[in-house]
Structures are given as C-alpha cells and as structure tokens.
Amino acid sequence: MDNVRERVPTGIEALDNILNGGVPKGNTVLITGSAGTGKTTLSIEFLVHGAMAGEKGLYISVTEASEKLLENLINYDFFSKEMIQKGIIFIDIPEIYEKLGMNKLQFTLDDINILIQNIVKIVKEFNVKRVVIDSITSICYRLQTEEKIMEFILRLSKALSELGCTTFLVSELLPSAKGYSQYGVEEAVSDGIILLGNLERKGDLLRTLRVVKMRGTSHSRATYVLDITSIGILLVPLLKGGGEMYL
Amino acid sequence: MKFVTTGIENLDNALMNGIPSGYTVLLSGSPGSGIELFAKQFSSAHLPEEDTIYITTTERTDDVINTMGEFGWKTDIRIINIGEEFYRKFLEKEIQISRYREKGIPAEEILRPYKFRIEKELDILTLLTFNISELRPPFRIVIDSLDFFFGIEENSKVLSTLRMIKSHTQYQRGVALFTLVTTLYPSIVQSGVEEIVDIIFTMENIRTQTGFEKIFTIKKFRNHPEKVGVFRYDFTPKGISISKIASMK
Numbered sequence: 277m278d279n280v281r282e283r284v285p286t287g288i289e290a291l292d293n294i295l296n297g298g299v300p301k302g303n304t305v306l307i308t309g310s311a312g313t314g315k316t317t318l319s320i321e322f323l324v325h326g327a328m329a330g331e332k333g334l335y336i337s338v339t340e341a342s343e344k345l346l347e348n349l350i351n352y353d354f355f356s357k358e359m360i361q362k363g364i365i366f367i368d369i370p371e372i373y374e375k376l377g378m379n380k381l382q383f384t385l386d387d388i389n390i391l392i393q394n395i396v397k398i399v400k401e402f403n404v405k406r407v408v409i410d411s412i413t414s415i416c417y418r419l420q421t422e423e424k425i426m427e428f429i430l431r432l433s434k435a436l437s438e439l440g441c442t443t444f445l446v447s448e449l450l451p452s453a454k455g456y457s458q459y460g461v462e463e464a465v466s467d468g469i470i471l472l473g474n475l476e477r478k479g480d481l482l483r484t485l486r487v488v489k490m491r492g493t494s495h496s497r498a499t500y501v502l503d504i505t506s507i508g509i510l511l512v513p514l515l516k517g518g519g520e521m522y523l
Numbered sequence: 524m525k526f527v528t529t530g531i532e533n534l535d536n537a538l539m540n541g542i543p544s545g546y547t548v549l550l551s552g553s554p555g556s557g558i559e560l561f562a563k564q565f566s567s568a569h570l571p572e573e574d575t576i577y578i579t580t581t582e583r584t585d586d587v588i589n590t591m592g593e594f595g596w597k598t599d600i601r602i603i604n605i606g607e608e609f610y611r612k613f614l615e616k617e618i619q620i621s622r623y624r625e626k627g628i629p630a631e632e633i634l635r636p637y638k639f640r641i642e643k644e645l646d647i648l649t650l651l652t653f654n655i656s657e658l659r660p661p662f663r664i665v666i667d668s669l670d671f672f673f674g675i676e677e678n679s680k681v682l683s684t685l686r687m688i689k690s691h692t693q694y695q696r697g698v699a700l701f702t703l704v705t706t707l708y709p710s711i712v713q714s715g716v717e718e719i720v721d722i723i724f725t726m727e728n729i730r731t732q733t734g735f736e737k738i739f740t741i742k743k744f745r746n747h748p749e750k751v752g753v754f755r756y757d758f759t760p761k762g763i764s765i766s767k768i769a770s771m772k
Contacts, residue, residue: 367633375628377620390624401630 281492284406284442287325288318290500290511291470291485299442299468300492304433306412306463308447308456309472314483316345317504318472319408319444324355327363331405334365334398338414342366353506365402369415383418388428396435405441412445413458425461433466456488467491472502475514485511527663527698530568530596533765537741538750542722544661544696546745547689549716551703552726556737557756557763558702561726562667563587564762565700567596574662575600576654580671582606594762603654606671609647613675648676648684655688662697664688669703673712682715689719721745726756739765 283298292298299305307315323333337345346357346366372394373379378387399407409415416425429445436443445466447457456463456471463469468490475482483502487495500511526541535541542548552558562577569575577600579587584602591598623632651672655664672681685701692699703716705725717723723743729736739756754765 365634371636372628372633375620375623375632377617377624394623394627397627398630398633 283493284331285325285329286322287328288321288509288511291487291509294487294496294498294500294511295490296493296495299490301442302437302440303467303491304429304437304443304445304465305468305470305490306447306457306466307444307470307472308449308463310449310451310474313472313474314485314502314504314509315446315448315472316410318470318485318502318509319410319446320349321352321508322444323364323406323408324352324360326406327359328355332365332403333363333406334367334402334404334408336367336369336395336407336409338369338409338411340410342368351506352508354508365398365404367398381418382420383424385424385427388419388424388431392428392432392435395432396439399436399439399441404439407436407441407443408446409443410446411448412462413448416459416462422459422461425459426465429462429465463489475499475501482514484514527570527573527661528568530564531763531765533754533767534739537752537754537765537767538722538744539747542698544698545693546721547692547699547701547719548722548724549701549703549720550724550726551705551713553728554704556726556728557758558704558726559667560590560758561724561763562665562700562702563591564594564596566600566663566665567591567598569597569600569663570661572661574658574660576603576658576662576664577601578603578605578651578654578664578666580606580609580666580668582667594760596762605647605651608650609671609675613647648672648680652684652687655691658691658695658697660695660697662695664692664697664699665702666700667702669701669716678709678712678715682712682719685716685719717743 281300283295284301285292285298307319309315320335323335326333335342346360349357349360372391376387376390376394378391383391398404412429415428419425419428433443445462447462449456449458454460456469469488471486471488473484473486475484483504484499485502486499487497499514501514503510503512526543528535528541529538550558550561566575566577577587579602584604584607587602588598658664669681669685672684688699701716701720705713720743722741722745725740725742727738729738737756739754741751744750753768755768756763756765
C-alpha cells in the first residue's frame with residue numbers, strides 16, 4: 277500500500293483493491309470504452325458511493341437528458357432513487373449552453389473559459405467532491421481542435437483538483453479509434469485511464485475492465501471481467517486463454 | 524376598388540390615380556429622409572373599409588399614434604409592435620446571457636429549466652406572416668421597416684416571407700408598403716426586394732451648397748414605365764407634399 281496520497285474509494289470493492297485503496301484524490305480519470313461497456317453505470321456508482329459517504333456528487337449529462345437517465349438507472353439494493361436525487365446533482369449541459377448563449381457549433385476560447393468558470397462555480401457552491409462528465413467526447417466535438425480540447429481538460433481538471441474534487445470523464449470510443457480516446461488528446465492530459473471493453477468468449481459477450489494508467493498509485497494492469505448486478509459492479513480476474521478482445 | 528390613395532394628392536396624380544389594388548410598394552431612402560413619416564401618412568390615408576395594419580419594428584406604439592395625431596391624420600389603424608415583441612422575447616434573453624457569461628449562472632438558476640426556450644422557437648417571421656394572413660380584403664399593410672428583419676434573420680428567409688406577403692396582397696387585392704433604408708445592405712438584398720415589389724419609391728435628402736434638396740422618385744412601376752419620374756418633396760404641417768421639378772427631363 278502506498279499512503280502518499282489520500283484516496284477516494286470508488287465503492288467498487290475490487291476496483292479499489294486494484295487501485296490500492298481508491299482513486300488518488302483530485303485525479304481526473306478517463307473512463308473510456310465503446311457503447312454498452314458500462315461507462316455510465318460505473319460512473320454513477322462512483323457518485324452513489326460518494327453520496328453514501330456524505331460526499332456530494334455532480335453528474336453533468338451531455339448527450340442524454342438526466343431525467344431519462346434516472347428512469348433507466350438500475351435499482352441498486354443499497355441505494356434508492358430518492359437518495360440519489362438528494363446526494364447527486366444532475367445537470368444537463370445543453371441547459372447550461374442555452375443559458376450562456378453557446379449555440380454555435382464550435383466553441384470559442386471565451387466560451388471554454390466561461391464554461392469552466394460555471395462548472396467550478398457549481399462545484400464550489402454545492403461543495404461537490406465527485407464529478408462525472410458524461411461524455412467528454414461530446415464536449416470535445418464542439419471544441420474541435422486539439423489545442424482547445426487540451427486547454428479545456430487541463431484547466432478544468434486543475435481547477436477541480438484544487439477544490440479537492442475527483443473527476444471521471446466518460447469517453448466514447450469508436451471501434452475505429454486508435455489508443456484510448458476519440459481525439460487522442462483526452463488520454464494524454466488525464467491522470468488516469470480505466471478502459472472498458474467487450475470480450476467474446478464461447479459465444480458470450482463479456483464486459484471487461486482494465487486500469488491502464490493511474491497517477492499517484494501503483495496498480496494492477498490485469499484485465500477483469502465486469503458484471504453489472506443489483507449490488508453494484510462486480511469484478512473478477514479474467515482467466516487466461518481463448519476469446520477475442522474488442523475495445 | 525381598383526386604385527387606392529397614397530395620402531399625397533400630387534403623388535396620386537403622378538401615379539395616374541394612386542396605387543392599383545393588389546400592388547406591393549417598396550419605399551427606400553437614406554436615414555433621415557422621412558420614409559417613416561411617409562409610412563404613417565400612407566397608413567392613415569386608408570378608406571373606412573380598408574382593414575389597415577401598421578407593423579412597427581423600431582418605435583413605441585404611442586409614438587406612432589402621437590406622430591400621426593400631430594399631423595392631424597386618422598389613427599384608426601391597428602398597430603402591431605414587433606419591435607417590442609422582439610425585445611421581450613430576444614433581447615431580454617441576450618441581456619440575461621451576457622449577465623450569466625460575465626458573472627456566472629446563479630446557484631438557484633442552475634437547476635431550473637431554461638425559461639426562454641419556448642419563446643426562442645417562436646419565429647419572428649412566422650409572427651409577421653400570421654398577422655398578415657389574418658387580414659381580409661380590402662386591406663392595407665405597412666411594414667416599417669424591413670431593416671429589422673434583415674438584421675435578425677437570414678436574408679433568404681426574409682425574402683421568401685416578403686414573396687409570401689406579396690402573393691397574399693396580390694391575390695386578395697390589398698396593398699402593401701415596405702420601408703427599407705438604402706445603403707445598408709449588400710446589393711443582392713436590395714435587388715432581391717426590388718424584384719419582388721411592383722412599385723418602388725425612393726426618398727433622398729441630398730446635401731447641396733445652400734442646404735438640402737429633397738428628391739422623391741418613382742423608380743419602378745410594373746408594366747407602366749411612363750409613370751416613372753423624379754419629384755421634389757417637402758414637409759408641411761399636414762405631412763409630406765410632392766411637386767414636379769419644372770426644369771428637368
């Protein structure tokens with residue numbers, strides 16, 4: 277165990293074990309994978325466990341209306357929807373875009389600054405400790421250039437880290453993507469990468485998880501099988517042999 | 524009813540009876556030339572049976588009525604204030620956006636749904652077309668001014684709305700007058716509007732060595748090139764008057 281940095285337990289026991297106690301506090305972690313690999317579920321569970329421990333969560337929804345998301349959310353045995361609504365703030369970013377007049381397809385540097393300021397303001401005012409942005413890829417789409425994406429992620433994660441916030445950035449990966457993110461920049465500037473994938477084995481499609489990178493802690497880089505259950509996400513080591521990995 | 528009066532006797536004479544029913548007129552002029560005043564005089568010159576609407580985009584409704592009162596013109600017209608409508612729906616939103624961008628969204632506003640959304644979808648051109656489509660013949664439409672619409676909407680959208688208004692006017696045998704400030708637009712807009720309308724008037728306040736010379740022209744009259752001409756105009760306590768330029772031709 278390295279105790280140099282304070283840990284934020286994800287609440288997913290096996291993942292906390294892989295990370296030697298949890299995500300180092302203040303880290304910005306890319307949760308990356310293709311559709312249906314469990315990115316949103318993992319991120320919500322991270323917020324739910326935070327809320328249970330008294331840490332306010334902020335879920336910034338970019339692509340899906342948070343109301344719809346709440347409806348479809350699996351019913352955890354250990355946490356009710358009412359408690360989720362109390363401990364986690366759900367914000368639809370299109371609402372914020374509208375309020376800030378950001379209706380152009382491509383954001384300016386000024387837009388980026390103002391967007392960061394407003395996210396930081398929410399975090400401060402509600403004393404948020406865990407943030408999820410789902411997805412960062414959709415924001416990157418409106419930033420367009422690598423410079424702007426880098427600027428946005430670096431400045432946002434720095435500001436949130438200074439406030440003691442641990443952040444998950446959900447990244448959508450197309451099967452054609454090289455590396456761990458759509459634009460390549462996201463993975464370079466984040467403190468950690470958790471890769472979710474699909475694995476076909478003996479006719480079954482299994483979900484997999486691997487911690488590729490995590491600053492501030494040693495960690496296993498093994499691949500685990502991820503199971504979504506009513507008691508939360510379960511991870512078991514992937515037994516070697518057979519099967520083909522898909523991103 | 525085959526012709527309607529412009530409200531200016533000499534102009535009616537020059538047009539050889541006024542404006543034919545079903546015609547759409549463009550009045551363009553430089554700022555300060557008096558096109559707004561012409562628009563008011565024209566709207567108040569309607570016959571009792573003419574359903575008349577005056578669509579203003581820049582003035583307060585009271586100011587329109589007061590100005591008409593000062594010249595002793597009839598004020599029994601309907602005034603539709605699109606400018607105020609626009610202010611309520613769009614500018615208020617713009618002001619709030621600039622406040623939010625400068626100071627951040629207040630905490631109590633963050634979780635509240637965006638209040639301007641429904642209004643935003645209300646298209647100002649649709650509002651214009653709707654008001655006009657409600658008119659029953661005979662009618663008289665005045666739009667002061669087109670500048671406003673070109674300022675907030677795509678040129679092609681405005682032009683297609685004008686085409687619609689023109690068709691409605693033509694088919695229902697009404698008359699329509701649009702004002703437009705010259706020199707503000709790319710020539711494609713100017714010529715786009717000029718192509719749609721049947722009659723074009725221009726008003727120019729030209730500076731001379733001794734003062735101003737006010738020139739009124741009938742620049743276009745569909746199928747009647749003989750009615751085109753240049754005149755002098757002036758402001759009197761009863762409104763705009765027009766006289767022939769003796770020595771020209």
